[in-house]
Amino acid sequence: MTSIDNNGRLAGPTPAQLMRRRAFSHFGFLIGGGVLALIILAAIFAPLLTSQDPYAQDLSQRILRPFFMDGGSWDHPLGTDHLGRDYLARLLYGARISLIIGLVTALISGVIGTAMGVCAGYFGGRVDTVVMFLITVRLSMPVVLVALAVVALFGGSLFVVVSVLGLLLWDRFAVVMRSSTMQIRGLDYVTSAQALGCSTPRIIMTEIMPNVLNNLIVIVTLEMAHAIILEAALSFLGLGVQPPLPSWGLMISEGKDMLFFESWLITVPGIALFVLIFAINLLGDGIRDVTAPENRN
Amino acid sequence: MFRFFLKRLGLAALVAMTVSLISFSLLFLAGDPAVALAGEGATEIDIEAIRTRYGFDRPIPMQYLSWLGNALSGDFGESYYFKTPVVHLITEKLPVTMSLGLSAITFAILLAIPLGVAAAVRPNSLIDRFALFISVIGQAMPSFWFGLIMIVVFAVNLGWVPVSGSDSWRHFILPTIVLGYYATPAIMRLTRAGMLEVLRADYIRTARAKGLRPGKVLFKHALRNAVIPVVGLAAVQLGFMLGGSVIIESIFALNGAGFLAFESISRNDFPVVQALILVFSLIYVLLTLLADLLNAWLDPRIRVA
Numbered sequence: 001m002t003s004i005d006n007n008g009r010l011a012g013p014t015p016a017q018l019m020r021r022r023a024f025s026h027f028g029f030l031i032g033g034g035v036l037a038l039i040i041l042a043a044i045f046a047p048l049l050t051s052q053d054p055y056a057q058d059l060s061q062r063i064l065r066p067f068f069m070d071g072g073s074w075d076h077p078l079g080t081d082h083l084g085r086d087y088l089a090r091l092l093y094g095a096r097i098s099l100i101i102g103l104v105t106a107l108i109s110g111v112i113g114t115a116m117g118v119c120a121g122y123f124g125g126r127v128d129t130v131v132m133f134l135i136t137v138r139l140s141m142p143v144v145l146v147a148l149a150v151v152a153l154f155g156g157s158l159f160v161v162v163s164v165l166g167l168l169l170w171d172r173f174a175v176v177m178r179s180s181t182m183q184i185r186g187l188d189y190v191t192s193a194q195a196l197g198c199s200t201p202r203i204i205m206t207e208i209m210p211n212v213l214n215n216l217i218v219i220v221t222l223e224m225a226h227a228i229i230l231e232a233a234l235s236f237l238g239l240g241v242q243p244p245l246p247s248w249g250l251m252i253s254e255g256k257d258m259l260f261f262e263s264w265l266i267t268v269p270g271i272a273l274f275v276l277i278f279a280i281n282l283l284g285d286g287i288r289d290v291t292a293p294e295n296r297n
Numbered sequence: 298m299f300r301f302f303l304k305r306l307g308l309a310a311l312v313a314m315t316v317s318l319i320s321f322s323l324l325f326l327a328g329d330p331a332v333a334l335a336g337e338g339a340t341e342i343d344i345e346a347i348r349t350r351y352g353f354d355r356p357i358p359m360q361y362l363s364w365l366g367n368a369l370s371g372d373f374g375e376s377y378y379f380k381t382p383v384v385h386l387i388t389e390k391l392p393v394t395m396s397l398g399l400s401a402i403t404f405a406i407l408l409a410i411p412l413g414v415a416a417a418v419r420p421n422s423l424i425d426r427f428a429l430f431i432s433v434i435g436q437a438m439p440s441f442w443f444g445l446i447m448i449v450v451f452a453v454n455l456g457w458v459p460v461s462g463s464d465s466w467r468h469f470i471l472p473t474i475v476l477g478y479y480a481t482p483a484i485m486r487l488t489r490a491g492m493l494e495v496l497r498a499d500y501i502r503t504a505r506a507k508g509l510r511p512g513k514v515l516f517k518h519a520l521r522n523a524v525i526p527v528v529g530l531a532a533v534q535l536g537f538m539l540g541g542s543v544i545i546e547s548i549f550a551l552n553g554a555g556f557l558a559f560e561s562i563s564r565n566d567f568p569v570v571q572a573l574i575l576v577f578s579l580i581y582v583l584l585t586l587l588a589d590l591l592n593a594w595l596d597p598r599i600r601v602a
Contacts, residue, residue, distance in 0.1 A: 133308075133311070136308070137319075140578045140581045140582050141574065142574060142577040142581075144544060145543055145558055145577060146320075146323070146574060152562045152565070153326065225437075233441050236544075239562065239563075249441075252442060252445070256445060259445060259453070263449050267446075270439070270445075274437050274439075274442075277438075278437040281436055281437055
């Protein structure tokens with residue numbers, strides 16, 4: 001593959017080209033990324049995919065079955081819920097809530113956790129001791145219980161749910177960023193940047209961050225998935241986002257009352273959740289393999 | 298060993314103190330607890346009476362210290378809802394949650410270790426792929442949804458187990474499986490990784506070269522060493538499970554501390570919520586402490602650090 005070009009230099013595939021090649025031959029990366037992209041597009045273009053209003057109630061059209069069951073029709077492809085709202089429309093608009101929760105939570109917790117982890121890893125000593133202590137405290141607090149209590153105190157808006165999850169889920173960012181930073185802190189290029197007299201913020205931003213970015217992206221996907229599951233669980237228990245928002249967790253909670261007769265009411269949003277989380281996890285594993293092939297087991 | 302023990306004990310105490318501070322502050326984050334407690338339509342005099350009755354008129358640091366002092370002597374105050382001491386409520390419900398947690402972690406270990414060992418002995422075989430499949434599915438399936446599906450299939454359609462409640466051991470079967478399933482992937486992966494590493498070690502080659510039976514090599518020589526980190530992980534997972542029991546117990550209407558926590562949150566019964574957050578954290582802190590000590594005892598290399 002390596003050849004000599006017209007200028008007499010060795011020409012081979014660049015690292016970026018190699019990475020692209022790995023990406024396009026990685027099954028999980030392609031499937032996960034593809035499905036996630038489809039869900040994001042469906043969420044953005046929800047009004048184009050269905051003409052139904054996810055909030056419009058029609059009590060004469062309650063609990064119509066989806067098309068794949070007896071008595072289903074294509075007027076409401078996935079049927080209607082206990083208030084006669086179109087289930088497909090609620091599912092599509094609900095994807096927006098899950099995606100927003102995942103992205104914003106990962107952003108908040110990512111900033112907090114990365115800042116703590118990189119500082120602990122780079123400075124070591126007392127800073128490290130304090131950060132490790134904070135991580136231990138955070139891990140010993142029961143996430144679901146604290147999140148439920150805070151939402152009960154402040155009310156269940158999207159903003160409160162995102163904030164409380166963002167403030168709780170930074171532990172994995174901190175742990176991973178700390179150990180990644182420790183691994184490269186003593187390497188020659190960091191030492192030489194220090195010898196050149198670069199300022200500490202500059203070293204962290206230009207020498208450390210680009211080299212821990214791969215690990216960071218993998219944790220972002222993991223925590224996105226974690227946040228989406230937690231939001232669904234909180235909403236399911238009635239202490240997450242509130243009706244009439246079409247959160248998938250809420251849809252499962254509302255369908256629960258008809259568990260014995262119309263179990264599709266909980267299977268449909270449940271499968272949607274499963275597919276979304278599965279796609280994000282596949283993509284995350286794929287990114288890890290593609291960016292750092294040496295870490296594969 | 299004694300120094301290591303003291304150091305870990307000190308850290309555990311400090312963590313517990315910080316958690317108690319956080320769980321206490323939660324109550325004051327959302328505004329005046331007396332107003333919330335009095336409810337709508339309460340007059341200024343009512344609110345003032347509640348403030349004096351529950352001691353909300355004192356400075357907050359004072360309230361924290363007296364709460365902490367009482368908590369240390371086992372007094373978490375009185376439930377706003379039941380008007381009985383919080384300790385009684387917790388000691389009544391905690392055994393249910395503990396038995397659920399213990400049976401779930403047992404289930405997880407019994408499932409995960411054999412699978413992990415089998416996967417490590419034959420990497421990339423059918424059983425390795427099956428193990429991977431189980432853990433990937435587990436990561437993507439919300440626990441509350443899995444619980445509901447299990448109820449539909451095994452309680453409603455097949456009628457093998459009761460739907461909800463906590464009267465007999467049969468009520469614990471489904472919650473145990475659902476809760477235990479979520480601890481399985483982590484334990485299995487750690488067992489697999491540990492076994493893969495140990496099986497490459499010189500002493501395993503020696504044991505095989507001596508002509509020992511493969512089963513003896515595998516279980517007596519390899520597994521014993523590979524399983525050391527699993528002990529710590531299992532303890533941590535048990536701690537996480539107690540937190541997860543809030544969701545599982547609510548679905549199965551299992552009358553334990555997790556369900557009590559959920560109901561108390563819905564009822565604004567803050568003394569119970571505060572106490573439960575603290576109790577769950579303390580159990581987690583104790584479990585990790587125990588795991589560290591057990592690890593240090595099993596693996597002398599750790600004691601030096």
